[in-house]
Amino acid sequence: SYELTQPPSVSVSPGQTASIACSGDILGEKYVCWYQQKPGQSPVLVIYQDTKRPSGIPERFSGSISGNTATLTISGTQPIDEADYYCQAWDRTTFYVFGTGTTVTVL
């Protein structure tokens, strides 16, 4: 089955840049999206099609992809960005696959 791997945690100081990686086989041939999930809340789509932001998502959230690794970058991280982040892609055998999730802590 298809798998997406993320680091369990990322720590960042307020105002600094947080980068979250997501890796998987032939990920570069798929579209990747990212969700933010705060404690006790439903996930929210923050990036889709590798680099696009839905309306209402702050510009400090950006996405990129290089080879088989996608990256979510939060520039000028704010305390409200503290959350779990999940990447997701579609695979023809496993269908909708979520990454293992990364907890972003703003120290």
Place this chain on the structure above:
Amino acid sequence: QVQLQESGPGLVKPSETLSLTCSVSSASIRSHSWSWIRQRPGKGLQWIAYLDYSGTTDHNPSLKGRVTMSVDTSKDQFSLRLTSVTAADTAVYYCARRADDDDVFDIWGQGTLVTVSS
């Protein structure tokens, strides 16, 4: 704006069937595709099943055919049935809308906790 609301029993006995319904408001259920996604306590997200506007369904192979999705267009609702549940099926269950022309989920329900226990 489009809203999704899950409903169903919060407690299911082992070996029985989990049944949940998602009510869609401010959108026609026939205009989009829909999914169920779950999150075990303290764990990540797991896609369960998908149903599109033509009635085509797919499910996560790891659930080994225990899953059925159905739709009631007259009520703008879709449902999930998961048979032969065990404690491992204890999770928050979310219904979600698949975005137009993209394999992402742009709108989610608030989620409902289902506990499998005798």
